[in-house]
Amino acid sequence: MSLLSINNLSVSFQTDRGVVQAVDQVSFDVDAGETLAIVGESGSGKSVTALSILQLLGDAGTISDGQIVFDGQNLLDLPEKDIRNIRGDRIAMIFQEPMSSLNPVLTIGKQVAEPIWLHRKKTWNEALDQAEELIKKVSIPDARQRLDAYPHQFSGGMRQRVMIAMALACEPKLIIADEPTTALDVTVQAQILSLLKNLTTELNSALILITHDLGVVARYADRVAVMYGGRIVESATAAELYKHPKHPYTEGLMASIPTLDGEPGSRLQTIEGQPPDLLHMPAGCAFHPRCPYAAEICKHAKPSLKEVEANHFRACVGYESIS
């Protein structure tokens, strides 16, 4: 059984301009200890999917359909109190901008100790000692002194290390990291992702890594789910997805990355057109207006995810009608 199993998740938002179907019938599994990357253009529904798991959508968002089964329990059936107990304990989350999830007026030590004290029923002093250990573990120098520092005294990279320390505090089974290094420089990004990967491996925690960087996916993910217009269009192991993309969108995406061996002056392949506007979603397959293989049927039928090879899933009717 998978650690996390999301089935037909749909999420909509009530906005001034109408209802936005941000996530539409999304299904995927995460196994214990594995790293699943979710990739896709901005607005494709990655963050909303992640936020749904811990029910952090806010008032405007509604989960209209689906199940989120974690450790055999449908989280959507649980009362808010039980979800709060799971947050930061069995499932932890790391965001792009650590400053917005850190409390500016509390010391780093207090913030890292908090989840341990809250979920692990330790005394405050025990929690603080453990916080120091965690701060060391994420390679922040002078751990003891740094416990008394405030978030603004840390660089962006150091703050993200603090977030990782907090996320790991209770040895969660699942960590969700939403673009954790997008705001950081590449040399620091490499340090942070490598740290996150090593520590999750050590704890055998599963990691959902949300990113738009296909290089990051290639380096850190075991499996990949590709989102487009609120739906998953393809998923497979990372090696398989890069080598044999099977959905026209993934294929286009892979071809449009500049590669090492490109000829000087050569042109990149492109995906024509623009990403969909969720308020005016095309009927049928959301990708059909940009798809070089689009057939008549693609304008009407919404394709669902099917296993086309062992562990390789694709949502595309047009392809099927050609081949």
Add this chain to the structure above:
Amino acid sequence: MTSDNHQDNIIDVKDLKVHFPVTEGLLKKTVGWNYAVDGVSFSVRRGETFSLVGESGCGKSTTALSVLRMQDVTAGNIVFNGQDITHFSANKLRPIRRQIQMIYQDPFGSLNPRMKVGSIIGEPLRVHGQAKDKVKYRTRVKELMRLVGLLDDMADRYPHEFSGGQRQRICIARALALEPELIICDEPVSALDVSIQAQVINLLMDLQERLGLTYLFIAHDLSVVRHISNRVAVMYLGQIVEVADRQTLFNDPKHPYTQALLNAVPEPDPELESSRPERLIIGEVPSVRNPPSGCRFHPRCSKAIAQCKIDRPVLNLYNQSLIACHLY
């Protein structure tokens, strides 16, 4: 020596320094200096794409703005087409400004939301008195729109009706209005999704070919730089550490910082990634207020020797490249 003896340089930047005062308190007392750009020299050859790469805060944008003379310089010289423009008055700069245009990262912020796309693109023509003949003006605006792949009927729409990639096309059309020789592109595709990035990169390359443009290209995405550049300069903390042609820089980087930077960027290839050892550099970029002595990279460099703490290395010719490192 750092000078480039190439005959046909469009830009020569010589020992450029831009230092910002760091102030404190109500009276804005200067308490220190930010050595944002500190002795940068490079040349851009006519018709090429010359890229500046480096992590944020290393001084790329400040260097670019200095070339445009939109940033006051502390020391050094900016030579454009053989003319030293460092101290040109606003009046003397006017014809130069026409020949150097800029495209920014944020196609949202740099477009006036209350102007229609047609007037945005035609604005430089109006400012430089080239809109007196209305028919000619309109024809030119249409021509520019087609050049960048926008449809004629988009002229009457407002920027918010366009996606990021299309807005960047609008910015490019505006930059081309006065037929510049040099376009400075400051992170032009960084804010765009991968599939749209490729469209804009292709457009920039097509335009270069058709119009004989020269690009000074700034980016932190190395795969984009590798694709589009002829030559690349790597910056670290306000200084250039290596200049090489694209092939040499990416296949055989010499400066330890260049090597670390290339290693930190994951390639979109799981097989390659799983076979390549991860060599992380330690620490973070230090503050430009208190740059390290000697070579600014020495506290993070795994190959540093005693001399690196003391002497500042200058760019030296090594094979075909310029490298600022005591190891070469």
